[in-house]
Protein backbone atom coordinates (compact mmCIF):
# COMPACT_ATOMS: atom_id res chain seq x y z
CA UNK A 1 0.00 0.00 0.00
CA UNK A 2 1.43 3.32 -1.03
CA UNK A 3 0.99 6.60 0.78
CA UNK A 4 -1.46 8.08 -1.64
CA UNK A 5 -4.00 5.29 -1.40
CA UNK A 6 -7.06 6.82 0.21
CA UNK A 7 -9.47 3.92 0.11
CA UNK A 8 -8.50 0.29 0.00
CA UNK A 9 -10.87 -2.64 0.43
CA UNK A 10 -10.30 -6.33 0.08
CA UNK A 11 -13.03 -8.96 -0.20
CA UNK A 12 -15.41 -6.41 1.29
CA UNK A 13 -18.77 -8.07 1.92
CA UNK A 14 -22.00 -6.71 3.31
CA UNK A 15 -25.06 -8.80 4.02
CA UNK A 16 -28.37 -7.64 5.37
CA UNK A 17 -30.47 -9.97 7.45
CA UNK A 18 -34.02 -8.79 7.46
CA UNK A 19 -36.54 -11.08 9.09
CA UNK A 20 -36.57 -14.01 6.66
CA UNK A 21 -34.72 -12.18 3.91
CA UNK A 22 -31.05 -12.44 3.43
CA UNK A 23 -29.61 -9.83 1.05
CA UNK A 24 -26.00 -9.81 -0.07
CA UNK A 25 -25.47 -6.14 -0.93
CA UNK A 26 -21.72 -6.37 -1.56
CA UNK A 27 -19.84 -9.49 -2.61
CA UNK A 28 -16.07 -9.42 -2.16
CA UNK A 29 -15.41 -5.90 -3.36
CA UNK A 30 -11.74 -4.98 -3.93
CA UNK A 31 -11.28 -1.34 -4.72
CA UNK A 32 -8.39 1.08 -4.45
CA UNK A 33 -8.93 4.79 -4.74
CA UNK A 34 -6.01 7.21 -4.77
CA UNK A 35 -5.53 10.67 -3.45
CA UNK A 36 -6.91 13.32 -5.75
CA UNK A 37 -9.13 10.97 -7.72
CA UNK A 38 -12.75 11.80 -8.57
CA UNK A 39 -14.44 8.42 -8.90
CA UNK A 40 -17.97 7.99 -10.18
CA UNK A 41 -19.69 4.88 -8.92
CA UNK A 42 -22.40 3.62 -11.24
CA UNK A 43 -24.67 0.65 -11.48
CA UNK A 44 -28.31 -0.36 -11.48
CA UNK A 45 -30.59 0.28 -8.55
CA UNK A 46 -29.88 -2.15 -5.74
CA UNK A 47 -26.38 -2.95 -6.94
CA UNK A 48 -24.86 -1.83 -3.65
CA UNK A 49 -23.52 1.66 -4.48
CA UNK A 50 -24.91 3.36 -1.39
CA UNK A 51 -23.89 0.44 0.75
CA UNK A 52 -20.29 0.76 -0.42
CA UNK A 53 -20.33 4.50 0.25
CA UNK A 54 -21.71 3.89 3.76
CA UNK A 55 -18.96 1.40 4.51
CA UNK A 56 -16.30 3.85 3.29
CA UNK A 57 -17.76 6.52 5.55
CA UNK A 58 -17.88 4.06 8.46
CA UNK A 59 -21.60 4.71 8.68
CA UNK A 60 -22.13 0.97 8.61
CA UNK A 61 -20.01 -2.05 9.43
CA UNK A 62 -18.90 -4.64 6.87
CA UNK A 63 -19.89 -8.27 7.31
CA UNK A 64 -16.56 -9.49 5.95
CA UNK A 65 -13.31 -8.39 4.37
CA UNK A 66 -11.09 -5.46 5.18
CA UNK A 67 -11.40 -1.75 4.66
CA UNK A 68 -8.82 0.98 5.19
CA UNK A 69 -9.72 4.58 4.64
CA UNK A 70 -7.11 7.34 4.85
CA UNK A 71 -4.76 4.82 6.38
CA UNK A 72 -7.19 3.91 9.14
CA UNK A 73 -8.46 0.40 9.71
CA UNK A 74 -12.10 1.22 10.36
CA UNK A 75 -12.73 -1.99 12.27
CA UNK A 76 -10.22 -0.96 14.91
CA UNK A 77 -12.20 2.07 16.09
CA UNK A 78 -14.94 2.24 18.68
CA UNK A 79 -18.13 4.26 18.24
CA UNK A 80 -16.80 7.51 19.64
CA UNK A 81 -13.58 7.28 17.69
CA UNK A 82 -15.49 6.57 14.48
CA UNK A 83 -17.75 9.58 15.02
CA UNK A 84 -14.76 11.79 15.56
CA UNK A 85 -12.88 10.30 12.62
CA UNK A 86 -15.87 10.88 10.35
CA UNK A 87 -16.23 14.46 11.55
CA UNK A 88 -12.60 15.19 10.73
CA UNK A 89 -12.09 13.19 7.56
CA UNK A 90 -15.34 12.67 5.69
CA UNK A 91 -17.71 15.10 4.03
CA UNK A 92 -20.95 13.38 3.07
CA UNK A 93 -23.42 14.79 0.55
CA UNK A 94 -26.88 13.24 0.31
CA UNK A 95 -29.31 13.09 -2.56
CA UNK A 96 -32.00 14.78 -0.49
CA UNK A 97 -29.70 17.49 0.98
CA UNK A 98 -30.72 16.68 4.56
CA UNK A 99 -30.27 20.16 5.96
CA UNK A 100 -31.65 20.83 9.43
CA UNK A 101 -34.82 22.87 8.79
CA UNK A 102 -34.69 24.95 11.98
CA UNK A 103 -31.19 26.18 11.29
CA UNK A 104 -30.11 28.87 8.83
CA UNK A 105 -27.65 28.12 6.04
CA UNK A 106 -24.83 29.45 8.18
CA UNK A 107 -25.90 27.46 11.24
CA UNK A 108 -26.23 24.29 9.16
CA UNK A 109 -22.71 24.72 7.89
CA UNK A 110 -21.42 25.54 11.38
CA UNK A 111 -22.96 22.39 12.87
CA UNK A 112 -20.05 19.95 12.23
CA UNK A 113 -17.65 22.52 13.71
CA UNK A 114 -19.54 22.46 17.01
CA UNK A 115 -17.87 19.11 17.56
CA UNK A 116 -14.43 20.69 17.31
CA UNK A 117 -12.56 22.87 19.77
CA UNK A 118 -12.98 25.99 17.66
CA UNK A 119 -14.28 29.17 19.27
CA UNK A 120 -17.63 30.58 18.16
CA UNK A 121 -16.05 33.29 16.00
CA UNK A 122 -13.67 30.86 14.33
CA UNK A 123 -16.55 28.53 13.61
CA UNK A 124 -18.55 31.32 12.00
CA UNK A 125 -15.54 32.44 9.97
CA UNK A 126 -15.00 28.94 8.65
CA UNK A 127 -18.70 28.49 7.88
CA UNK A 128 -18.81 31.83 6.05
CA UNK A 129 -15.76 30.89 4.01
CA UNK A 130 -17.32 27.57 3.04
CA UNK A 131 -20.56 29.28 2.02
CA UNK A 132 -18.65 31.80 -0.07
CA UNK A 133 -16.80 28.96 -1.75
CA UNK A 134 -20.07 27.39 -2.87
CA UNK A 135 -21.31 30.79 -4.03
CA UNK A 136 -23.83 31.41 -1.26
CA UNK A 137 -22.05 34.12 0.71
CA UNK A 138 -25.20 36.24 0.44
CA UNK A 139 -27.63 33.59 1.73
CA UNK A 140 -26.17 32.89 5.14
CA UNK A 141 -29.29 33.88 7.05
CA UNK A 142 -31.73 31.94 4.89
CA UNK A 143 -33.50 28.86 6.14
CA UNK A 144 -33.49 25.73 3.97
CA UNK A 145 -37.14 26.23 2.98
CA UNK A 146 -36.22 29.67 1.61
CA UNK A 147 -33.63 28.18 -0.76
CA UNK A 148 -33.93 26.41 -4.10
CA UNK A 149 -32.94 22.75 -4.41
CA UNK A 150 -29.64 23.66 -6.04
CA UNK A 151 -28.89 26.18 -3.30
CA UNK A 152 -29.80 23.67 -0.60
CA UNK A 153 -27.39 21.18 -2.11
CA UNK A 154 -24.67 23.82 -2.20
CA UNK A 155 -25.25 24.51 1.50
CA UNK A 156 -24.98 20.76 2.07
CA UNK A 157 -21.67 20.74 0.20
CA UNK A 158 -20.45 23.68 2.27
CA UNK A 159 -21.40 21.68 5.37
CA UNK A 160 -19.49 18.69 4.00
CA UNK A 161 -16.29 20.65 3.39
CA UNK A 162 -16.31 23.00 6.36
CA UNK A 163 -14.17 20.68 8.49
CA UNK A 164 -11.74 20.44 5.56
CA UNK A 165 -12.02 16.66 5.17
CA UNK A 166 -9.71 14.80 2.80
CA UNK A 167 -12.52 12.71 1.37
CA UNK A 168 -15.89 13.76 0.00
CA UNK A 169 -18.56 11.12 -0.50
CA UNK A 170 -21.65 12.04 -2.48
CA UNK A 171 -24.65 9.73 -2.94
CA UNK A 172 -26.47 10.87 -6.08
CA UNK A 173 -25.92 14.56 -5.28
CA UNK A 174 -27.75 15.66 -8.42
CA UNK A 175 -30.55 13.11 -8.20
CA UNK A 176 -33.12 15.62 -6.99
CA UNK A 177 -32.02 18.57 -9.12
CA UNK A 178 -32.91 20.05 -12.49
CA UNK A 179 -30.27 19.97 -15.21
CA UNK A 180 -29.02 23.50 -14.58
CA UNK A 181 -28.57 23.08 -10.83
CA UNK A 182 -27.04 19.65 -11.39
CA UNK A 183 -24.46 21.24 -13.67
CA UNK A 184 -23.58 23.79 -10.93
CA UNK A 185 -23.16 21.08 -8.33
CA UNK A 186 -20.99 18.94 -10.59
CA UNK A 187 -18.80 21.92 -11.46
CA UNK A 188 -18.48 22.68 -7.79
CA UNK A 189 -17.41 19.10 -6.97
CA UNK A 190 -14.99 19.18 -9.86
CA UNK A 191 -13.55 22.44 -8.53
CA UNK A 192 -13.15 20.95 -5.06
CA UNK A 193 -11.35 18.02 -6.64
CA UNK A 194 -9.07 20.01 -8.91
CA UNK A 195 -8.39 23.17 -6.91
CA UNK A 196 -8.61 21.88 -3.37
CA UNK A 197 -7.25 18.39 -3.93
CA UNK A 198 -10.24 16.62 -2.39
CA UNK A 199 -10.64 12.97 -3.19
CA UNK A 200 -14.24 12.40 -4.25
CA UNK A 201 -16.39 9.32 -4.61
CA UNK A 202 -19.75 10.08 -6.17
CA UNK A 203 -22.59 7.65 -6.75
CA UNK A 204 -24.64 8.54 -9.82
CA UNK A 205 -27.10 7.12 -12.32
CA UNK A 206 -26.43 9.86 -14.79
CA UNK A 207 -23.77 9.22 -17.49
CA UNK A 208 -23.47 12.96 -18.01
CA UNK A 209 -22.60 13.43 -14.36
CA UNK A 210 -20.09 10.61 -14.55
CA UNK A 211 -18.22 12.55 -17.22
CA UNK A 212 -17.07 15.03 -14.55
CA UNK A 213 -15.22 12.22 -12.80
CA UNK A 214 -11.69 11.14 -13.55
CA UNK A 215 -12.66 7.49 -13.30
CA UNK A 216 -15.89 5.47 -13.47
CA UNK A 217 -16.40 2.17 -11.66
CA UNK A 218 -19.42 -0.08 -12.02
CA UNK A 219 -21.19 -2.22 -9.47
CA UNK A 220 -23.48 -5.02 -10.51
CA UNK A 221 -25.43 -7.14 -8.04
CA UNK A 222 -22.94 -6.32 -5.33
CA UNK A 223 -19.88 -7.06 -7.41
CA UNK A 224 -17.40 -4.49 -8.62
CA UNK A 225 -16.56 -4.79 -12.30
CA UNK A 226 -12.89 -4.72 -13.20
CA UNK A 227 -11.37 -1.32 -13.83
CA UNK A 228 -12.16 -0.15 -17.37
CA UNK A 229 -14.92 -2.74 -17.79
CA UNK A 230 -18.43 -1.50 -18.59
CA UNK A 231 -21.67 -3.44 -18.10
CA UNK A 232 -22.73 -5.60 -21.00
CA UNK A 233 -25.96 -3.80 -21.81
CA UNK B 234 -22.66 21.52 26.34
CA UNK B 235 -23.69 25.18 26.23
CA UNK B 236 -22.69 25.50 22.60
CA UNK B 237 -25.62 23.22 21.77
CA UNK B 238 -28.14 25.26 23.74
CA UNK B 239 -29.32 27.44 20.81
CA UNK B 240 -29.74 24.32 18.71
CA UNK B 241 -31.70 22.62 21.49
CA UNK B 242 -33.98 25.63 21.89
CA UNK B 243 -34.55 25.90 18.15
CA UNK B 244 -35.43 22.24 18.02
CA UNK B 245 -37.88 22.56 20.86
CA UNK B 246 -39.61 25.43 19.11
CA UNK B 247 -39.83 23.48 15.86
CA UNK B 248 -43.48 22.50 16.17
CA UNK B 249 -44.84 25.56 17.88
CA UNK B 250 -48.35 24.38 18.43
CA UNK B 251 -47.30 21.09 19.93
CA UNK B 252 -44.67 22.70 22.12
CA UNK B 253 -47.15 25.32 23.31
CA UNK B 254 -49.71 22.65 24.16
CA UNK B 255 -47.10 20.64 26.01
CA UNK B 256 -45.98 23.70 27.96
CA UNK B 257 -49.59 24.55 28.80
CA UNK B 258 -50.44 21.05 30.01
CA UNK B 259 -47.27 20.81 32.04
CA UNK B 260 -47.82 24.25 33.54
CA UNK B 261 -51.42 23.53 34.51
CA UNK B 262 -50.44 20.27 36.19
CA UNK B 263 -47.46 21.88 37.86
CA UNK B 264 -49.66 24.71 39.08
CA UNK B 265 -51.79 22.14 40.87
CA UNK B 266 -48.71 20.34 42.08
CA UNK B 267 -47.23 23.65 43.25
CA UNK B 268 -50.28 24.52 45.35
CA UNK B 269 -50.37 21.04 46.86
CA UNK B 270 -46.69 21.24 47.61
CA UNK B 271 -47.17 24.69 49.13
CA UNK B 272 -49.89 23.28 51.40
CA UNK B 273 -47.70 20.35 52.30
CA UNK B 274 -44.82 22.70 52.98
CA UNK B 275 -46.99 24.99 55.10
CA UNK B 276 -48.22 22.05 57.17
CA UNK B 277 -45.12 20.01 57.60
CA UNK B 278 -42.15 22.28 57.07
CA UNK B 279 -43.17 25.48 58.82
CA UNK B 280 -41.64 26.06 62.23
CA UNK B 281 -43.71 26.92 65.25
CA UNK B 282 -43.91 30.62 66.09
CA UNK B 283 -42.07 31.62 69.30
CA UNK B 284 -45.29 31.68 71.31
CA UNK B 285 -46.42 28.34 69.88
CA UNK B 286 -43.08 26.82 70.72
CA UNK B 287 -43.84 27.35 74.41
CA UNK B 288 -47.21 25.63 74.41
CA UNK B 289 -48.43 22.09 74.71
CA UNK B 290 -51.88 20.69 74.20
CA UNK B 291 -53.19 17.83 76.30
CA UNK B 292 -56.11 15.72 75.14
CA UNK B 293 -57.66 12.33 75.71
CA UNK B 294 -55.46 9.66 74.21
CA UNK B 295 -58.43 8.02 72.51
CA UNK B 296 -59.44 11.01 70.42
CA UNK B 297 -59.77 14.74 70.40
CA UNK B 298 -63.55 14.23 70.47
CA UNK B 299 -63.46 12.40 73.81
CA UNK B 300 -63.10 14.61 76.89
CA UNK B 301 -61.02 13.89 79.98
CA UNK B 302 -61.32 14.75 83.68
CA UNK B 303 -60.93 18.44 84.34
CA UNK B 304 -59.16 17.80 87.67
CA UNK B 305 -56.11 16.54 85.75
CA UNK B 306 -55.21 20.20 85.58
CA UNK B 307 -54.13 20.31 89.19
CA UNK B 308 -51.57 17.59 88.74
CA UNK B 309 -50.31 19.02 85.44
CA UNK B 310 -49.72 22.35 87.12
CA UNK B 311 -47.36 20.65 89.61
CA UNK B 312 -45.01 19.40 86.88
CA UNK B 313 -41.69 21.29 86.89
CA UNK B 314 -41.38 23.73 84.01
CA UNK B 315 -45.14 24.27 83.72
CA UNK B 316 -45.99 27.94 84.09
CA UNK B 317 -49.71 27.88 83.56
CA UNK B 318 -52.55 25.67 82.40
CA UNK B 319 -55.72 26.76 80.63
CA UNK B 320 -58.71 24.53 79.95
CA UNK B 321 -60.42 24.82 76.63
CA UNK B 322 -63.66 23.27 75.46
CA UNK B 323 -64.63 23.06 71.78
CA UNK B 324 -68.20 24.30 71.56
CA UNK B 325 -69.06 23.65 67.94
CA UNK B 326 -72.56 25.01 67.42
CA UNK B 327 -74.08 26.98 64.62
CA UNK B 328 -73.74 30.64 63.87
CA UNK B 329 -76.56 32.03 61.71
CA UNK B 330 -76.67 29.54 58.86
CA UNK B 331 -74.66 26.35 58.82
CA UNK B 332 -74.77 26.04 55.03
CA UNK B 333 -72.54 29.05 54.52
CA UNK B 334 -68.93 27.93 55.14
CA UNK B 335 -68.12 31.52 56.00
CA UNK B 336 -70.05 31.05 59.23
CA UNK B 337 -67.84 28.24 60.31
CA UNK B 338 -65.20 29.40 62.77
CA UNK B 339 -63.68 28.00 65.92
CA UNK B 340 -65.49 28.67 69.24
CA UNK B 341 -64.00 27.69 72.55
CA UNK B 342 -65.28 27.88 76.07
CA UNK B 343 -62.38 28.99 78.29
CA UNK B 344 -61.45 30.53 81.61
CA UNK B 345 -60.74 34.09 80.41
CA UNK B 346 -57.83 34.88 82.71
CA UNK B 347 -56.09 31.61 82.07
CA UNK B 348 -56.35 31.69 78.28
CA UNK B 349 -55.08 35.26 78.21
CA UNK B 350 -52.13 34.17 80.32
CA UNK B 351 -51.35 31.10 78.24
CA UNK B 352 -51.80 32.86 74.93
CA UNK B 353 -49.58 35.78 75.85
CA UNK B 354 -49.18 36.83 72.23
CA UNK B 355 -52.80 38.04 72.06
CA UNK B 356 -52.81 41.82 72.07
CA UNK B 357 -55.83 43.90 73.10
CA UNK B 358 -56.58 47.07 75.07
CA UNK B 359 -56.64 46.61 78.84
CA UNK B 360 -60.26 47.75 79.25
CA UNK B 361 -61.43 45.15 76.72
CA UNK B 362 -59.44 42.48 78.51
CA UNK B 363 -61.07 43.40 81.82
CA UNK B 364 -64.53 43.44 80.24
CA UNK B 365 -64.01 39.94 78.84
CA UNK B 366 -62.73 38.66 82.18
CA UNK B 367 -65.51 40.09 84.26
CA UNK B 368 -68.63 39.82 82.18
CA UNK B 369 -70.02 36.31 82.15
CA UNK B 370 -71.65 36.49 78.70
CA UNK B 371 -68.76 38.36 77.11
CA UNK B 372 -66.78 36.94 74.25
CA UNK B 373 -63.44 37.75 72.72
CA UNK B 374 -62.82 37.42 68.97
CA UNK B 375 -59.70 37.49 66.84
CA UNK B 376 -59.13 40.56 64.71
CA UNK B 377 -59.13 38.58 61.45
CA UNK B 378 -62.44 36.96 62.41
CA UNK B 379 -63.92 40.32 63.40
CA UNK B 380 -62.98 41.74 60.01
CA UNK B 381 -64.40 38.78 58.11
CA UNK B 382 -67.67 38.70 60.04
CA UNK B 383 -67.84 42.42 60.58
CA UNK B 384 -67.99 42.01 64.37
CA UNK B 385 -67.72 45.14 66.49
CA UNK B 386 -67.44 45.72 70.20
CA UNK B 387 -70.89 45.42 71.73
CA UNK B 388 -72.30 43.21 68.97
CA UNK B 389 -74.50 40.35 70.03
CA UNK B 390 -73.71 36.89 68.76
CA UNK B 391 -76.09 33.97 69.10
CA UNK B 392 -74.65 30.48 68.96
CA UNK B 393 -76.99 27.51 68.66
CA UNK B 394 -75.54 24.54 70.45
CA UNK B 395 -75.28 21.13 68.87
CA UNK B 396 -72.78 19.12 70.93
CA UNK B 397 -74.10 21.06 73.92
CA UNK B 398 -77.83 21.47 73.81
CA UNK B 399 -77.92 25.16 74.76
CA UNK B 400 -78.14 28.43 72.91
CA UNK B 401 -75.69 31.11 73.94
CA UNK B 402 -76.20 34.86 73.76
CA UNK B 403 -72.79 36.46 73.66
CA UNK B 404 -71.61 40.06 73.52
CA UNK B 405 -68.36 41.04 71.85
CA UNK B 406 -66.30 42.73 74.56
CA UNK B 407 -62.77 42.25 73.31
CA UNK B 408 -61.00 42.03 69.97
CA UNK B 409 -57.49 40.59 70.14
CA UNK B 410 -54.74 40.55 67.55
CA UNK B 411 -52.29 37.65 67.30
CA UNK B 412 -49.89 36.25 64.72
CA UNK B 413 -51.70 32.92 64.73
CA UNK B 414 -55.13 31.62 65.69
CA UNK B 415 -56.53 34.99 64.83
CA UNK B 416 -59.95 33.71 63.75
CA UNK B 417 -61.21 32.26 67.00
CA UNK B 418 -64.05 33.15 69.33
CA UNK B 419 -63.49 32.61 73.06
CA UNK B 420 -66.21 32.80 75.67
CA UNK B 421 -66.52 32.11 79.34
CA UNK B 422 -66.74 28.46 80.40
CA UNK B 423 -68.75 29.52 83.43
CA UNK B 424 -71.48 30.81 81.14
CA UNK B 425 -71.62 27.45 79.37
CA UNK B 426 -71.86 25.62 82.71
CA UNK B 427 -74.57 27.94 83.91
CA UNK B 428 -76.56 27.59 80.72
CA UNK B 429 -76.22 23.82 80.83
CA UNK B 430 -77.10 23.75 84.52
CA UNK B 431 -74.34 21.22 85.07
CA UNK B 432 -70.59 21.08 85.08
CA UNK B 433 -70.17 18.82 82.07
CA UNK B 434 -69.73 15.93 84.52
CA UNK B 435 -66.31 17.35 85.29
CA UNK B 436 -65.02 16.66 81.81
CA UNK B 437 -62.99 18.95 79.54
CA UNK B 438 -61.75 18.74 75.94
CA UNK B 439 -58.20 20.05 76.14
CA UNK B 440 -55.63 21.68 78.38
CA UNK B 441 -53.27 24.33 77.02
CA UNK B 442 -50.03 24.19 78.93
CA UNK B 443 -47.52 27.04 78.99
CA UNK B 444 -43.92 25.92 79.48
CA UNK B 445 -41.11 28.04 80.88
CA UNK B 446 -38.94 27.42 77.82
CA UNK B 447 -39.19 25.63 74.47
CA UNK B 448 -36.54 23.18 75.67
CA UNK B 449 -38.73 21.82 78.44
CA UNK B 450 -41.65 21.14 76.10
CA UNK B 451 -40.72 17.54 75.20
CA UNK B 452 -39.96 16.69 78.83
CA UNK B 453 -43.25 18.15 80.05
CA UNK B 454 -45.17 16.26 77.37
CA UNK B 455 -43.64 13.03 78.53
CA UNK B 456 -44.16 13.82 82.20
CA UNK B 457 -47.87 14.55 81.68
CA UNK B 458 -48.55 11.41 79.69
CA UNK B 459 -46.51 9.33 82.12
CA UNK B 460 -48.57 10.53 85.08
CA UNK B 461 -51.75 9.13 83.53
CA UNK B 462 -50.28 6.05 81.88
CA UNK B 463 -51.96 3.79 84.41
CA UNK B 464 -55.20 5.71 84.76
CA UNK B 465 -58.47 4.67 83.12
CA UNK B 466 -58.30 7.87 81.04
CA UNK B 467 -54.91 8.35 79.46
CA UNK B 468 -53.68 11.56 77.89
CA UNK B 469 -51.85 12.52 74.78
CA UNK B 470 -49.68 15.61 75.01
CA UNK B 471 -48.16 17.31 72.00
CA UNK B 472 -46.55 20.58 71.15
CA UNK B 473 -49.13 23.02 69.82
CA UNK B 474 -47.66 22.70 66.32
CA UNK B 475 -47.95 18.93 66.38
CA UNK B 476 -51.44 19.24 67.74
CA UNK B 477 -52.53 21.46 64.87
CA UNK B 478 -51.19 18.95 62.39
CA UNK B 479 -52.98 16.23 64.30
CA UNK B 480 -56.17 18.24 64.03
CA UNK B 481 -55.72 18.16 60.26
CA UNK B 482 -55.79 14.41 60.34
CA UNK B 483 -59.44 14.81 61.35
CA UNK B 484 -59.89 15.46 57.67
CA UNK B 485 -58.29 12.14 56.83
CA UNK B 486 -54.73 11.19 56.20
CA UNK B 487 -53.81 14.59 54.80
CA UNK B 488 -50.19 13.70 54.20
CA UNK B 489 -51.18 10.61 52.26
CA UNK B 490 -53.88 12.42 50.30
CA UNK B 491 -51.54 15.25 49.35
CA UNK B 492 -48.76 12.90 48.38
CA UNK B 493 -50.97 10.64 46.32
CA UNK B 494 -52.53 13.55 44.41
CA UNK B 495 -49.04 14.87 43.76
CA UNK B 496 -47.92 11.48 42.53
CA UNK B 497 -50.97 11.10 40.28
CA UNK B 498 -50.46 14.57 38.81
CA UNK B 499 -46.77 13.92 38.20
CA UNK B 500 -47.44 10.56 36.62
CA UNK B 501 -50.08 12.01 34.30
CA UNK B 502 -47.86 14.79 33.00
CA UNK B 503 -45.10 12.28 32.60
CA UNK B 504 -47.32 10.31 30.21
CA UNK B 505 -48.42 13.43 28.32
CA UNK B 506 -44.85 14.59 28.00
CA UNK B 507 -43.54 11.13 27.04
CA UNK B 508 -46.10 10.92 24.28
CA UNK B 509 -45.16 14.32 22.86
CA UNK B 510 -41.45 13.68 23.00
CA UNK B 511 -41.84 10.26 21.42
CA UNK B 512 -43.83 11.82 18.59
CA UNK B 513 -41.36 14.58 17.93
CA UNK B 514 -38.38 12.23 18.09
CA UNK B 515 -40.00 9.80 15.66
CA UNK B 516 -40.41 12.61 13.16
CA UNK B 517 -36.74 13.38 13.39
CA UNK B 518 -35.07 9.98 13.19
CA UNK B 519 -33.69 10.91 9.80
CA UNK B 520 -32.10 14.04 11.21
CA UNK B 521 -30.50 11.94 13.90
CA UNK B 522 -28.91 9.94 11.08
CA UNK B 523 -27.68 13.16 9.49
CA UNK B 524 -26.21 14.43 12.77
CA UNK B 525 -24.42 11.14 13.26
CA UNK B 526 -23.05 11.36 9.73
CA UNK B 527 -21.63 14.75 10.65
CA UNK B 528 -19.86 13.15 13.57
CA UNK B 529 -22.27 13.55 16.48
CA UNK B 530 -21.87 10.71 18.97
CA UNK B 531 -24.70 8.73 20.52
CA UNK B 532 -24.08 10.48 23.79
CA UNK B 533 -24.34 13.95 22.30
CA UNK B 534 -27.53 13.06 20.48
CA UNK B 535 -28.97 11.57 23.66
CA UNK B 536 -28.23 14.75 25.56
CA UNK B 537 -29.58 16.98 22.77
CA UNK B 538 -32.94 15.24 22.89
CA UNK B 539 -33.02 15.05 26.68
CA UNK B 540 -32.02 18.71 26.83
CA UNK B 541 -34.89 19.63 24.59
CA UNK B 542 -37.39 17.73 26.74
CA UNK B 543 -35.98 19.25 29.91
CA UNK B 544 -36.10 22.75 28.41
CA UNK B 545 -39.76 22.39 27.44
CA UNK B 546 -40.74 20.84 30.76
CA UNK B 547 -38.84 23.42 32.81
CA UNK B 548 -40.47 26.30 30.95
CA UNK B 549 -43.81 24.61 31.65
CA UNK B 550 -42.74 24.27 35.28
CA UNK B 551 -41.82 27.94 35.55
CA UNK B 552 -45.17 29.01 34.12
CA UNK B 553 -46.83 26.53 36.49
CA UNK B 554 -45.10 28.07 39.51
CA UNK B 555 -46.34 31.53 38.49
CA UNK B 556 -49.87 30.21 38.10
CA UNK B 557 -49.58 28.44 41.45
CA UNK B 558 -48.58 31.59 43.30
CA UNK B 559 -51.63 33.27 41.78
CA UNK B 560 -53.80 30.37 42.91
CA UNK B 561 -52.35 30.55 46.42
CA UNK B 562 -53.75 34.08 46.61
CA UNK B 563 -57.24 32.70 46.02
CA UNK B 564 -56.77 29.95 48.57
CA UNK B 565 -55.55 32.49 51.16
CA UNK B 566 -58.75 34.48 50.86
CA UNK B 567 -61.07 31.49 50.91
CA UNK B 568 -62.60 29.95 54.05
CA UNK B 569 -59.65 28.64 55.96
CA UNK B 570 -59.57 25.96 58.61
CA UNK B 571 -55.94 26.43 59.49
CA UNK B 572 -53.52 29.28 60.00
CA UNK B 573 -51.11 27.62 57.62
CA UNK B 574 -53.59 27.91 54.78
CA UNK B 575 -54.24 31.52 55.61
CA UNK B 576 -50.60 32.36 54.96
CA UNK B 577 -50.27 30.02 51.98
CA UNK B 578 -47.72 31.08 49.39
CA UNK B 579 -45.13 29.51 47.12
CA UNK B 580 -41.95 29.54 49.17
CA UNK B 581 -38.60 29.41 47.34
CA UNK B 582 -37.98 25.76 48.26
CA UNK B 583 -41.39 24.85 46.83
CA UNK B 584 -40.72 26.80 43.63
CA UNK B 585 -37.38 25.06 43.27
CA UNK B 586 -38.94 21.69 43.95
CA UNK B 587 -41.55 22.37 41.25
CA UNK B 588 -38.90 23.26 38.72
CA UNK B 589 -36.90 20.20 39.67
CA UNK B 590 -39.97 17.98 39.34
CA UNK B 591 -40.62 19.50 35.91
CA UNK B 592 -37.05 18.92 34.79
CA UNK B 593 -37.12 15.34 36.04
CA UNK B 594 -40.43 14.76 34.28
CA UNK B 595 -38.82 15.98 31.05
CA UNK B 596 -35.81 13.79 31.62
CA UNK B 597 -37.69 10.61 32.43
CA UNK B 598 -40.38 11.01 29.80
CA UNK B 599 -37.80 11.61 27.08
CA UNK B 600 -35.37 8.97 28.11
CA UNK B 601 -36.69 5.97 26.23
CA UNK B 602 -37.35 7.73 22.88
CA UNK B 603 -34.04 9.60 23.18
CA UNK B 604 -32.16 6.43 24.00
CA UNK B 605 -33.72 4.56 21.09
CA UNK B 606 -33.05 7.38 18.66
CA UNK B 607 -29.44 7.66 19.75
CA UNK B 608 -28.99 3.90 19.29
CA UNK B 609 -30.56 3.73 15.82
CA UNK B 610 -27.89 2.90 13.26
CA UNK B 611 -27.08 5.68 10.81
CA UNK B 612 -28.16 3.71 7.77
CA UNK B 613 -31.41 2.76 9.46
CA UNK B 614 -32.07 6.34 10.49
CA UNK B 615 -31.33 7.72 7.03
CA UNK B 616 -33.76 5.25 5.48
CA UNK B 617 -36.53 6.53 7.70
CA UNK B 618 -38.96 8.52 5.59
CA UNK B 619 -41.22 9.92 8.27
Ligand SMILES: Nc1ncnc2c1ncn2[C@@H]1O[C@H](COP(=O)(O)OP(=O)(O)OP(=O)(O)O)[C@@H](O)[C@H]1O
Nearest residue numbers: 016018023025044045046047048049050051052612
Ligand atom coordinates in the same frame (compact mmCIF):
# COMPACT_ATOMS: atom_id res chain seq x y z
N1 LIG C 1 -30.53 -1.33 5.77
C1 LIG C 1 -30.82 -2.30 4.87
N2 LIG C 1 -31.53 -3.39 5.26
C2 LIG C 1 -31.81 -4.37 4.39
N3 LIG C 1 -31.44 -4.35 3.13
C3 LIG C 1 -30.73 -3.32 2.68
C4 LIG C 1 -30.39 -2.24 3.53
N4 LIG C 1 -29.69 -1.33 2.81
C5 LIG C 1 -29.59 -1.84 1.57
N5 LIG C 1 -30.22 -3.03 1.50
C6 LIG C 1 -30.28 -3.88 0.33
O1 LIG C 1 -28.98 -4.01 -0.19
C7 LIG C 1 -28.99 -3.91 -1.59
C8 LIG C 1 -28.11 -2.76 -2.04
O2 LIG C 1 -28.68 -1.55 -1.63
P1 LIG C 1 -28.06 -0.13 -1.96
O3 LIG C 1 -28.88 0.86 -1.27
O4 LIG C 1 -26.62 -0.16 -1.65
O5 LIG C 1 -28.27 -0.05 -3.53
P2 LIG C 1 -27.96 1.18 -4.49
O6 LIG C 1 -27.02 0.66 -5.49
O7 LIG C 1 -27.57 2.34 -3.72
O8 LIG C 1 -29.39 1.39 -5.14
P3 LIG C 1 -30.07 2.77 -5.60
O9 LIG C 1 -29.43 3.13 -6.88
O10 LIG C 1 -31.48 2.41 -5.74
O11 LIG C 1 -29.80 3.76 -4.53
C9 LIG C 1 -30.42 -3.74 -2.01
O12 LIG C 1 -30.94 -5.00 -2.36
C10 LIG C 1 -31.10 -3.23 -0.75
O13 LIG C 1 -32.44 -3.68 -0.71
Ligand SMILES: [Mg+2]
Nearest residue numbers: 049050051171
Ligand atom coordinates in the same frame (compact mmCIF):
# COMPACT_ATOMS: atom_id res chain seq x y z
MG1 LIG D 1 -28.35 4.25 -3.31
